[in-house]
Amino acid sequence: MLALIEGLVQAAVLSLTALGLSLVFGVMRVVNVAHGEFFMLGAVIAWWVATLVGTNPALGFIAALIAAPIIAGLIAVITDWLVLKRINYDPEATIVATIGLLYILQQSVLMTFGPDARPVEAPFNTRLAIPWIENTDAGWALYWPWGLSTTSYKLFVIVAAIALLSLIWYIMSRTKLGLILRATQLDSETALAFGIPVERVYALVFGIGAALAAVAAVLIVPIQQAHYLMGADPLLLSFIVVIIGGLGSLRGTVIAALIIGMSDGIISVFFTPTLAKIMATLLVAMVLVYRPQGLFGTRRV
């Protein structure tokens, strides 16, 4: 049960991050290697905003939740405009450019934020005990064992992620904006011919992708800590999720995030973390080699 909630928290954050990566790849055909750095940026901005706002952690958290995605999104839009647009979204050149962006963001944060990990206080963090049922002499009894507990904040993370995912799903499938995005995804040239401002759509999507990563980071930062190198793991995991779920497939991404997030804890029970990571990366490589459309994707990549 405890592992389940931890796994769900992981999966919630992961699905938001991976969704950003998937959206950018799906619509723009761009592999954003700097995605993990937008995640890191979100966490660092959260720390920065929380420190600026000061005493009240709840107020600081809400401010961070609004500010972090906006700032990260803006940086992404500027990057798109300054760099990606100028190299015509050529797949190989964008990978090289986003690797460059990765180092620029990471090292700039190192210079300003410093090499230390810094915590952000959660807005609320009451300890919730989880009831446990056990067969005692007096029949089935319900009791609250010591140590078996979670925090209200972790539950909030899960709920918030579900809400955000639903919102994205709603936008993608029910609104005009979603229609435009899907049209661009299917065929950007035809979309352009029908009067869709593809360039602006691309900038918007790149911004939304970064903003999603930043939101995920703000949610996780009271549980983990903000650190300038924290982008590497989410990047790798998001890649795994997006590849397994099928590049550009929304539903597959969420399902894969659930699988990976939940299995992360379970695998590490049986194997050492390093061995688990080795197997995971090899597995992903094999999926790409033998099923490049992903396990849930149907479209040709």
Added chain:
Amino acid sequence: MNRNLALHLAVIAALYILHLTLPAYHHGQVARIMVLAVFAMGYNILFGYSGLLSLGHAMFFAAGMYGMGLSAQHLGFATLPAFLIGILCATALAFVVGLLALRTIGVGFMIVTLMFAQAGYLTILYFGEYTRGDEGFVLTNTARNFGNLDFSTADTRYLAALCLFSGALLLKLLIVRSKRGRVMVAVRENEERARMLGYNTWSTKLYALTLSGLFSGASGASYAILFGYVGASFAAVPYSIFPLLWVLVGGAGTTLGPVIGTAFMFYLIDYASGVTDAYMLVVGVTLVLITLFVPGGILGLVKSRFARWIP
């Protein structure tokens, strides 16, 4: 005797003159650059000539390095057999990775090589008992001798690096001028058309990747011998990015570009790390600027403006 060969021999001769004139600090640095330039040349065979962008070349470098280091350290091999084992490991690894990864194209190939390299890096950490993980190990001096040559002395080291460098440079010139080399370029320019003309593009790509692994492995094994240190950091992501950076800066698809790129970036990073801790910032900025303004690299620029004959 054409001017291509003359140009390459002149570069080698110039490096020999530098051996006699350079102050001690730069003497050591240039030796390092020459060894790393071989790595960049290996990368260039794959990326510059065959058009395959790998994000996992650190694994071949590390395979050479660990193949050499581990067989010398734990199996008591002498320097030369250990060196050959290192090269063999890297070449074999490149061949196997090629069999799998070449089934994918474009972005898929980049991610698959990245994943394989990550798995390789983690494997080195996993067998920390033998490899000493991130910490690495220092080779004993007995593993750094051949005949009466002691590779830990500055002069021998520089000359050994120069030998390796010259051999690699001339071999590469030979490869890219060969029939196979021209097919590689054809694959880079238009794979469909090359296939239609009856060339086996798949085996050409595998050939390029294996050769690339051989060069990278030779560079890794020599690095271990000449500088006496083997560590997991050489298998990590930055060492997959560096050869890409060197080749891009110098000029992809040119024989001397990687050499120029390696030297330029090595000194730039060396300088930057003296100024700030965030020296990787330089790497990032350079990558973005190169893709934006000089997609052909330094030598590509020279080639298109002044001398079209440079290979």
